[in-house]
Amino acid sequence: MTLQGKIALVAGATRGAGRGIAVELGAAGATVYVTGRTTRHRQSEYARPETIEETAELVSAAGGKGIAIRVDHLVVEEVRELVARIRAEQHRLDILVNDIWGGETLFEWNKPVWEHNLENGLRMLRLGIDTHLITAHHALPLMIERPGGLLVEVTDGTAAYNAEHYRLSPFYDLAKVAVNRMGWAHAKDLAPHGATSVSITPGWLRSEMMLGYYGVEEKNWRDATAKVPHFVVSETPRFVGRAVAALAADPDRTRWNGQSLSSGGLAQVYGFTDLDGSRPDAWRYVVEVQDAGKPADATGYR
Numbered sequence: 001m002t003l004q005g006k007i008a009l010v011a012g013a014t015r016g017a018g019r020g021i022a023v024e025l026g027a028a029g030a031t032v033y034v035t036g037r038t039t040r041h042r043q044s045e046y047a048r049p050e051t052i053e054e055t056a057e058l059v060s061a062a063g064g065k066g067i068a069i070r071v072d073h074l075v076v077e078e079v080r081e082l083v084a085r086i087r088a089e090q091h092r093l094d095i096l097v098n099d100i101w102g103g104e105t106l107f108e109w110n111k112p113v114w115e116h117n118l119e120n121g122l123r124m125l126r127l128g129i130d131t132h133l134i135t136a137h138h139a140l141p142l143m144i145e146r147p148g149g150l151l152v153e154v155t156d157g158t159a160a161y162n163a164e165h166y167r168l169s170p171f172y173d174l175a176k177v178a179v180n181r182m183g184w185a186h187a188k189d190l191a192p193h194g195a196t197s198v199s200i201t202p203g204w205l206r207s208e209m210m211l212g213y214y215g216v217e218e219k220n221w222r223d224a225t226a227k228v229p230h231f232v233v234s235e236t237p238r239f240v241g242r243a244v245a246a247l248a249a250d251p252d253r254t255r256w257n258g259q260s261l262s263s264g265g266l267a268q269v270y271g272f273t274d275l276d277g278s279r280p281d282a283w284r285y286v287v288e289v290q291d292a293g294k295p296a297d298a299t300g301y302r
Contacts, residue, residue: 001249003064004029007090008248009082011073011135012100014038015050016207017154020237021097022055024245026064030095033086034059035071037102042070046105050208073100073131076138083138093142095248098179099154100131104209107172121171128175132182140190147194150248151186154240155179155201158283159260180260187258196253200261202240203282204233233282239263239274246270 003025010022014036022034036052037044052068059066069085071078086093103124108116132153143149157167159180167173183199190197204210206221214224218236225231240263247253247266264281266272273279 001245002029003095003245003248006030006094006248007033007086007092008095008097009033009035009086009093009139010097010099011035011071011131011139012098012102012154013055014044014052015048015055016099016101016209017202017205017237017240018097018099019050019055019058020239020241021099021152021154021244022066022241023058023062024238024241025095025097025248026059026066027062028245028249029064030248031065031067031090032056032059033067033069033082035069035073035082037070037072039068039070044102046102048208073135074126076134079134079138083142086139087142092146093139093149094146095150095152095244096136096139096143097152097154097244098132098135098182100127100135102127102131103172103175107169109168111169113170116169116171121169124171125175129178129182132179136182136186140186140195144190144193144195149190149193149195150253151183151190151195151197152244152247153179153183153186153197153199155183155199157201158262158265159184159199161283161287183260184258191254191257194254196257198247198256198259198261200240200243200247200263200266201283202237202263203235203280203285204231205240206234206236210234230286233280233285235263235278235280235282236275239267239272239280242272242274243267243270246272 012018013022013034056066056068106120106124156176180199186197243263243266
């Protein structure tokens, strides 16, 4: 699998799934522009230690070329300038991954709309929906100049799962369902240009924030299963990264156009594994557990 000569933009690559996707695209040989709001000199409201410079360095260390650019994807002019820079430097864009989120500190679980903080809920929708549309608006015209482009909308939950399950609050539910729908809608517009659009969800992601939530690190993540047994089906951010890299390298990827995909599901098709050689399939697992009448702990599947 090679992506040598391909140019990718991973929007929202500071940490989590975005970082994992960027690194795996780099491992396949791509030049990857990584964006986010946290740099070594300026933090976002997350106040987290991860930076986009670190992500770019990981991309380069994996075998690609990482280029870090600080961008707030709610600021239209910053996104416009980002795409203009990619055009000037590369004259093309082959892969766009919209992984912009930023809502972990904003949603309140199991609260109806009248109890949820309204300002936080609306901010979550802007971060989770508007950013994706703004980025697609400016980046897709460059991508469709050459046939074969790939747009990946990253969300939480497959379309089938989200259609049947309430996702914690009206705001969070809408944000994640909307991204699946965007992947489907963009497919209609991109198909005439020879491009492919999909939405993808990781499973229970062992992101930096999730590991911190359970008080573990990647090296001892299994310790968390003592408190939450279902965590056994979790996956590293690199697993969904390998899913995206496999899609991007598949010459027949148009067969997926408009579909809602998962890292675990694609692993069954393409044969890749997580870093430890496992092949978790969290969304299949949670449905099977629920269908068996057992309460599945959906905490942190994003």
